Amino acid sequence: SDVDPPVVRRANLTVYEAAVIDEHSPDDLDQFVGDSVTLSCTVAGTPAPTVEWYFNGEALASGSGLTINGGTIDIPSPTTDHSGMYQCFVSNPASEVCESIALQVRRPDPPVITGISPPDNDRCRDIPTYVRPAGDTLTLSVDVTADPCPEVVWMVDGRTLAEVEESAGCNMTFYTTNS
Numbered sequence: 001s002d003v004d005p006p007v008v009r010r011a012n013l014t015v016y017e018a019a020v021i022d023e024h025s026p027d028d029l030d031q032f033v034g035d036s037v038t039l040s041c042t043v044a045g046t047p048a049p050t051v052e053w054y055f056n057g058e059a060l061a062s063g064s065g066l067t068i069n070g071g072t073i074d075i076p077s078p079t080t081d082h083s084g085m086y087q088c089f090v091s092n093p094a095s096e097v098c099e100s101i102a103l104q105v106r107r108p109d110p111p112v113i114t115g116i117s118p119p120d121n122d123r124c125r126d127i128p129t130y131v132r133p134a135g136d137t138l139t140l141s142v143d144v145t146a147d148p149c150p151e152v153v154w155m156v157d158g159r160t161l162a163e164v165e166e167s168a169g170c171n172m173t174f175y176t177t178n179s
Helices: none
Strands: 015-022 028-032 036-044 048-054 067-069 072-075 082-092 094-104 109-117 137-149 166-168 172-175
Touching: 015 082, 015 094, 036 094, 036 166, 067 094
Parallel strands: 028 094
Antiparallel strands: 015 036, 036 072, 048 082, 067 072, 082 094, 109 137, 137 172, 166 172
8 A cells, every 4th residue: 555654744833922011100190309200011921022111202211310121210319301201112023012101290389378367467477366265266277388288287385286177278277265
């Protein structure tokens, strides 16, 4: 019988898994000057994806106050120059994917006291004196404008009074009953 011998052929099969960004920094970050920030993209895929960072559409490299290490950018002391759109571009032979992170770096606004109530005193440097009969309620309030909202502490003779009882944004009111 004339049977041909089996033909054996070998082939290599390469399987790619699409590049994905498993996790990334929030889409919008708001930081103050000098407060360290880390931008990150955690990636997966086969073969391992490459990560490229862009800032406002331009390729980004370590320097100018930031360090890039794969899917992470560390900015230990950001300035307003670091504000902008960062993009994490991830690719391998199976796919490409990109995530954007908007970073806003701003200077904190110093506190400005715009009003002290009761209104018989409208300048912060003048310390008002209020005399009320024992048992009467004294209400003091102050309007403070700042970003971030500052901590307001009420003090009498160098002693801190009870916690602020009402707070709406940066407007604080302290109520006390003198006994």
